[in-house]
Amino acid sequence: MGPRYMYMNAIFSLVISVALLPSPAVSVAKCSFPAIFNFGDSNSDTGGLSAAFGQAPPPNGETYFRSPAGRFSDGRLLLDFIAESLGLPYLSAYLDSVGSNFSHGANFATAGSTIRPQNTTISQSGVSPISLDMQFVQFSDFCRRSQIFKKQGGVFEKLLPEADYFSAALYTFDIGQNDLTAGYKLNMTTEQVKAYVPDVLSQLSNIIKRVYGQGGKSFWIHNTGPVGCLPYVLDRFPVTAAQVNKFGCASPFNEVAQYFNHRLKEAVVQLRKELPKAAITYVDIYSVKYTLITQGHNYGFERPIIACCGHGGKYNYNRYAKCGAKKTINGKEIVIANSCKDPTVRINWDGTHFTEAANRWIFEQIANGSFSDPPIPLKIAYHRMDH
Ligand SMILES: *[C@@H]1O[C@H](CO)[C@@H](O)[C@H](O)[C@H]1NC(C)=O
Numbered sequence: 327m328g329p330r331y332m333y334m335n336a337i338f339s340l341v342i343s344v345a346l347l348p349s350p351a352v353s354v355a356k357c358s359f360p361a362i363f364n365f366g367d368s369n370s371d372t373g374g375l376s377a378a379f380g381q382a383p384p385p386n387g388e389t390y391f392r393s394p395a396g397r398f399s400d401g402r403l404l405l406d407f408i409a410e411s412l413g414l415p416y417l418s419a420y421l422d423s424v425g426s427n428f429s430h431g432a433n434f435a436t437a438g439s440t441i442r443p444q445n446t447t448i449s450q451s452g453v454s455p456i457s458l459d460m461q462f463v464q465f466s467d468f469c470r471r472s473q474i475f476k477k478q479g480g481v482f483e484k485l486l487p488e489a490d491y492f493s494a495a496l497y498t499f500d501i502g503q504n505d506l507t508a509g510y511k512l513n514m515t516t517e518q519v520k521a522y523v524p525d526v527l528s529q530l531s532n533i534i535k536r537v538y539g540q541g542g543k544s545f546w547i548h549n550t551g552p553v554g555c556l557p558y559v560l561d562r563f564p565v566t567a568a569q570v571n572k573f574g575c576a577s578p579f580n581e582v583a584q585y586f587n588h589r590l591k592e593a594v595v596q597l598r599k600e601l602p603k604a605a606i607t608y609v610d611i612y613s614v615k616y617t618l619i620t621q622g623h624n625y626g627f628e629r630p631i632i633a634c635c636g637h638g639g640k641y642n643y644n645r646y647a648k649c650g651a652k653k654t655i656n657g658k659e660i661v662i663a664n665s666c667k668d669p670t671v672r673i674n675w676d677g678t679h680f681t682e683a684a685n686r687w688i689f690e691q692i693a694n695g696s697f698s699d700p701p702i703p704l705k706i707a708y709h710r711m712d713h
Pocket residue numbers: 442443444445
C-alpha cells in the first residue's frame with residue numbers, strides 16, 4: 327500500500343466515522359477554521375515578549391520579514407506556517423498595541439513562558455511572567471471585551487473576531503519546555519524535575535478545560551521537543567561524556583522531555599473523556615524535531631546542534647552574547663553575534679530556536695497528521711474521533 331493510498335484511505339475512513347458519530351465536535355457543514363488562538367512560549371511567540379519587554383533584535387526576522395518581527399527566528403515560526411496553510415493571516419500578539427489585527431485570532435504566547443507560574447523574575451532567570459494561567463486570563467478578557475468593542479463598529483469592526491469564531495477556532499498549545507529547564511536552573515536533579523511534571527500537566531489540563539468552558543472545541547497540542555539537543559541547554563547544563571549520545575545530544579534532558587510527553591499524552595486521553603465535545607489532537611513535535619536534528623543531512627541541512635546566529639564557543643552560543651548582541655568598541659557599537667551565511671541550510675537559529683527553514687520542514691511533516699493522535703490532517707482537526 328503506497329503512502330498516497332493510505333492517506334486517501336485514512337480520509338475515507340474518517341469521513342465514514344464522522345458520518346457515524348452521534349455528535350461530531352463541530353457540525354460537518356463547517357469546513358475551515360476561521361481563527362486561531364495560540365498559547366505558548368518562544369516556539370510560537372509572534373511578538374508578545376517583544377511588545378512587553380523589548381524587541382527581539384536584528385538579525386531576528388532577516389530572512390522573511392527583513393527586520394525584527396517579534397519572533398525568535400530568522401523568519402516564520404511553525405505557527406505562521408499553520409496559519410498560512412489555513413488561509414489565515416499571521417497572528418498578532420495580544421500584548422502588541424501597534425498595528426495588531428485580531429480579526430482571525432490572537433496569540434497569547436510569550437518567549438520564556440512556562441505552564442506553572444515561577445517564583446523568579448525575568449531579569450533573574452529569563453522566565454516570562456506571562457505563564458499559561460496569565461495567558462488564559464488575557465484570553466478570557468479578550469473574549470469578553472473584543473465583543474463589546476466590535477459592537478461599537480468603525481475600525482474595531484475590522485480588527486476583532488466574530489462572536490462565533492471562539493467556538494469554531496483552532497486552539498493551539500506549544501508550552502512546557504521552560505517548565506523543564508526551570509527546575510534545572512534551580513539546580514534540581516532529573517528525578518526532582520520529573521517529580522513535578524504531573525503538577526505542570528495538571529495545570530495545563532486545567533487551562534484546556536477552562537478554554538473549553540469558554541466555548542473552545544478544537545485543540546491542537548504540540549508536545550515538547552528534544553531540549554537536550556539545543557545549544558543553550560548543552561552549554562548551560564553540562565553532562566558527562568557518557569550522557570551525550572552519538573548525535574551530540576544530552577540524553578538526560580531528552581529523557582525528561584519524553585517523560586513529559588508520555589504524561590502529556592495520558593493527560594490528553596483523560597481530557598477527551600472529560601470534554602465530550604472537544605476534538606483534541608496531540609502532535610508529536612519531539613519525533614519530528616529529533617529526526618530533523620539527527621537525519622537533517624538527508625534533507626539538505628547542516629550542523630544540527632550549532633547555532634547559526636551566536637558568538638563563539640563549542641555551539642556558537644554564548645549566553646552572555648546571544649544572537650544580535652552588540653558591543654561598544656572605541657565608542658562604536660558593533661554586532662558581535664551575527665547570523666551565519668546561509669540560514670536556509672541550518673536547523674538551529676540562536677541556540678534555542680529553530681530557523682525558518684527548519685520550521686517549514688517541521689510544518690510539512692505534521693500538516694497531514696502523520697505525527698498526530700488521532701492521525702487527521704490539520705485542516706480538519708475539528709473532527710472528534712472516538713478512540
Ligand atoms: C512558588 O512558591 C509557591 C509558594 O511557596 C509554591 O507553592 C509554588 O509551588 C512555587 N512554584 C514553583 C514553580 O516552584
